[in-house]
Amino acid sequence: MTMPLDAHDDVPDEVLLVLFANGDGAAARVLTLRLTPRVVAHAYRLLGNRAEAEDVAQEAMLRLWKQARDWRPGEAKVTTWLYRVVANLCIDRQRRARGGSVALDAIPEPADGRATVDQAMQERARAEALQAALNDLPERQRQAVVLRHIEGLANPEIAGIMEITIEAVESLTSRGKRALSAALAGRQEELGYVDER
Amino acid sequence: MSMSGKQRTDDGLDGFFEAARGYAPAHSPDLLARVLADAEATQQAGPGTEPAGVPATRDGFVAHLYRLLGGWPAMAGLATAALTGIWIGTALPEGLIGTAEAAYLVDITPEMAFDLAGGDF
Numbered sequence: 001m002t003m004p005l006d007a008h009d010d011v012p013d014e015v016l017l018v019l020f021a022n023g024d025g026a027a028a029r030v031l032t033l034r035l036t037p038r039v040v041a042h043a044y045r046l047l048g049n050r051a052e053a054e055d056v057a058q059e060a061m062l063r064l065w066k067q068a069r070d071w072r073p074g075e076a077k078v079t080t081w082l083y084r085v086v087a088n089l090c091i092d093r094q095r096r097a098r099g100g101s102v103a104l105d106a107i108p109e110p111a112d113g114r115a116t117v118d119q120a121m122q123e124r125a126r127a128e129a130l131q132a133a134l135n136d137l138p139e140r141q142r143q144a145v146v147l148r149h150i151e152g153l154a155n156p157e158i159a160g161i162m163e164i165t166i167e168a169v170e171s172l173t174s175r176g177k178r179a180l181s182a183a184l185a186g187r188q189e190e191l192g193y194v195d196e197r
Numbered sequence: 198m199s200m201s202g203k204q205r206t207d208d209g210l211d212g213f214f215e216a217a218r219g220y221a222p223a224h225s226p227d228l229l230a231r232v233l234a235d236a237e238a239t240q241q242a243g244p245g246t247e248p249a250g251v252p253a254t255r256d257g258f259v260a261h262l263y264r265l266l267g268g269w270p271a272m273a274g275l276a277t278a279a280l281t282g283i284w285i286g287t288a289l290p291e292g293l294i295g296t297a298e299a300a301y302l303v304d305i306t307p308e309m310a311f312d313l314a315g316g317d318f
Binding site: 177181 | 208209210212213214216217218219220221222224225228229232233235236237239240
């Protein structure tokens with residue numbers, strides 16, 4: 001039996017996954033709409049290439065569908081599981097294509113149409129600069145920084161995703177931020193940052 | 198959101214992270230359709246379907262017998278024993294068999310005893 005689409009809006013991912021496994025078509029649609037944008041965004045931030053990020057997102061979601069029937073509630077959050085799968089898929093791709101160029105032209109268009117054109121251009125330039133600097137980080141540092149400072153996850157959850165200790169997460173984010181700071185130091189003024197201290 | 202007019206953080210990265218969060222990738226229009234098609238295909242495949250790449254379980258009498266005998270280690274032993282028997286039965290050197298042994302072979306392999314005796318029986 002399939003529930004109406006809007007009836008699923010407040011239902012947790014884990015419950016939707018159980019409904020999906022039982023053949024609920026609306027659960028499939030809600031999970032697709034809810035999770036795919038997050039998955040593709042995370043893959044993009046790890047890869048710096050939108051086309052590859054989409055391939056990774058589709059593969060990660062396919063793995064989720066296949067995992068649904070064997071999902072063990074309470075063991076891991078669906079998003080935590082997906083972040084881990086995405087990271088592994090991205091690392092596999094990067095290792096296969098070591099030395100591949102970064103497609104900066106694939107930087108996405110602004111999602112927020114309310115910003116003025118100038119602000120939007122400046123924000124885009126900052127996002128591009130950060131993405132370019134992220135792409136130069138070692139992959140584990142990049143993953144930790146993205147999860148902590150862009151996805152906004154707490155260190156214990158990141159530790160679970162990366163299967164390392166919280167101290168190791170802190171070390172990776174700290175080193176990653178130092179490297180980013182050094183890489184972007186010369187671009188603060190160009191990108192509209194004004195030091196008022 | 199501009200950082201102008203705000204005090205910078207120690208590492209000056211907050212504005213960059215904020216900008217990155219505001220630029221969620223605009224995925225291609227057909228991505229959601231592809232993901233949903235995968236979801237529906239997985240649902241329609243049903244609980245008895247193995248994921249792609251995983252071979253189906255063996256079935257039938259031969260497979261049952263195969264498992265009953267202990268799988269490939271037991272089958273390898275049986276095959277070795279059978280081949281050894283064939284070799285003994287067909288390639289045992291005649292020079293190594295004396296009269297007494299030939300007489301003994303009458304009991305266990307009448308055909309070989311017939312050959313060793315010149316085939317005049």
